[in-house]
Amino acid sequence: MKIAVLALDDVFDTGLAAVLDTLETANELGGRAQQNEIARISTRERVRTHHGFVVPLSPIPKRAPDLVIVPALACKQPDTIVAALDRPDVREAAALLARWHARGARVAAACTGTFVLGQSGLLDGHRATTTWWLGPTFRRAFPSVELDDEQMLVADRRVLTAGAALAHIDLALAVIRERSPSLASLVARHLLVDDRPSQAPFIAPGYVAYDDDLVKRFETWTRRHIAEPFELAKVARAVGASERTLQRRIRLVLGKSPVAFVQELRLERATHLLRVTHDSVDTIARAVGYEDGATLRLLIRRKLRTGVRELRGVRLSAS
Structure with a gap:
């Protein structure tokens, strides 16, 4: 050839x-x-x-x-x-x-x-x-x-x-x-x-390069309120856009839904806390917007199955 x-x-x-x-x-x-x-x-x-x-x-x-x-x-x-x-x-x-x-x-x-x-x-x-x-x-x-x-x-x-x-x-x-x-x-x-x-295992959401002001406002607001339940209508009002416009813009710029991007941000924050604190998985789960540690453990295990190197060694026990 x-x-x-x-x-x-x-x-x-x-x-x-x-x-x-x-x-x-x-x-x-x-x-x-x-x-x-x-x-x-x-x-x-x-x-x-x-x-x-x-x-x-x-x-x-x-x-x-x-x-x-x-x-x-x-x-x-x-x-x-x-x-x-x-x-x-x-x-x-x-x-x-x-x-x-x-x-x-x-x-x-x-x-x-x-x-x-x-x-x-x-x-x-x-x-x-x-x-x-x-x-x-x-x-x-x-x-x-x-x-x-x-x-x-x-x-x-x-x-x-x-x-x-x-x-x-x-x-x-x-x-x-x-x-x-x-x-x-x-x-x-x-x-x-x-x-x-x-x-996907190598992507760091905070380092994705984009210059869209609406998406930046969405990310900034979400990081500041990451422990709160995600409500698209509430976030849209906070960043000054309609729900439809916000969904369309995030899909256009990032190629994913707002919910999927929020999940990435939550997992990124949770992984950091699991490495630098002695807090339990349940405590950290609540700190990033999940009701208990079960959901967080499930998400981390899914990432581990795809070979996420930065998650290897992350503790998943309750304590």
Whole structure:
């Protein structure tokens, strides 16, 4: 299989290296039968990574490769990734992806590289994921995309998207797994990579980047009244919006219901209290808005089953 890794200026060093190293490891472990031809290309003659390293490049092939992978740009904030989308090289890369996809190539991207796919129009009307803290920015930039930013990987119509940062490894492993599940498992073992089907265990609600004033007011009010029973009508009045407007805005910006977001905030606070205090689970449950500890224990156990690392070791006993 011919794979082109499309690098752009200010490419995220770890993302580029993770994709190349994972694919190279597969080539070495898989033998001749599992060899992939890997080329580093760009829309420019010279590309530097975020840390200033020059990327060795091959000429852009005349024929579309089987697969094109776009590593992330080193943009960590909404304003920087939105500004990057206006760069000429990014626009040219998006156009190249659209042409190659029309000729049968599959395309893939991880982290902020998914914004380049969004710019190409290939995600319109289809499912995708992106780096979790930039989900609201992605939704605003590409409203036609069905974004599921809790997923680590989403495959839809010959397009594969992956989540934040080290999800570049998950993306490369998914490519390998399509040809040989056993080889993908072996590569994962060599790289010491666990199975990570979801980004949800890593999401910190307080660090999701959004600039919507109504959603910010909703979060601020909820954190201040987190011990109170949640009533949408009461919160809507407090933040100066109708219930319908509040529901619609939170769904648009965060991709979830107000109740689901409040539950995330409660669990985040409860986890912190369980770590830094000696209060019982029942006491902490009441402090974050649950009548007793049973509900809190159930929610934590559900998170534990999805592999939430920051919850491992959290005490669930009553004392």
